[in-house]
Amino acid sequence: MKPSVFILERVAALLQQLLRDDAARHGLLPVHLQVLGYLAQANRYSDIPIAVASYLGVTRGTVSQTLAVLERKGLISRSSDDRHGRRVHLQLTAAGEEVLAGSWPQRLDRLLAASGADLDELASQLRAVLGSLQRLNDRQAFGQCRECAHFLAENGSQRCGLTGEMLAVEQTIRICREWSDPRADRPALQAPTRSP
Structure with missing residues (x-):
């Protein structure tokens, strides 16, 4: 196992522990x-149960049950x-936002900011790994609206090129299920091929 795979596995395990706690x-x-x-991050195209x-x-079915619990708890x-x-x-x-306040x-975020790492470069590298994993697992990509291939900024306003709808600024910083990578023509990390 390459050191980067080991590190990612440990990071994933520790993040899961933070989430469980x-x-x-x-x-x-x-x-x-x-x-x-x-x-908390979803835009108006993505704040629906199927998304x-x-x-x-x-x-x-799992989402339906989960949403019912969250609604009963007033979150x-x-x-x-x-x-x-x-x-x-x-x-x-407000109760749901309170649960998220100060969460993992x-x-x-604070830990990364204090680390001194180049966070833009780290995000770029992790985005490439994430995109490759999504393709490997045939998963839909989600991304920030204003970083989407469909995002159009014209005459001081923003519009979705896919739906044609105008976008409020606060919607453009949220994640969208219709997101498409504007760099899709760049080479991605390839999954290793198996020998017969």
């Missing part, structure tokens, strides 16, 4: 905290979409 502190399961974290399932790589609320019939949007409540992502 934070969830237990609030009487939740890790998947509950993952859903809250996702919804939650896709992002977490779980079934719709999320649902609202109807006026333009798309039965579509339901999910939002964090914020602590990790």
Whole structure:
């Protein structure tokens, strides 16, 4: 095993431990905290149950049960979409935001900032690894709206080139399920081929 694979495995294990500890502190399961974290970042195209399932790589049934628990606990609320019939949007409540305040992502952010590492370079390298893993596992990519191939900035306004809809600035810094890598033509890390 290459040292980088070992390091990534250890990082993943320690992040999972942080997630489990934070969830237990609030009487939740890790998947509950993952859903809250996702919804805190999702834009209006992505704050729907099917996007939650896709992002977490779980079934719709699991997401449905998870959302029901979070709603009963008062951590999320649902609202109807006026333009798309039965579509339901999910939002964090004040209690849901409070659960996330000071949770492991914020602590990790502070740790990385204090490390002195080049965080832009680290993010670029991790993004390449993530993209390769998503392709290897046939997973949908999610990314920040304004870093998407569909994002259009024109005359001081922003628009989604896929839907044609205008975007509020606060939506452009959130993650989107319709995200497409603008660098898709760049060579990606390849999965090793197996000898017969």
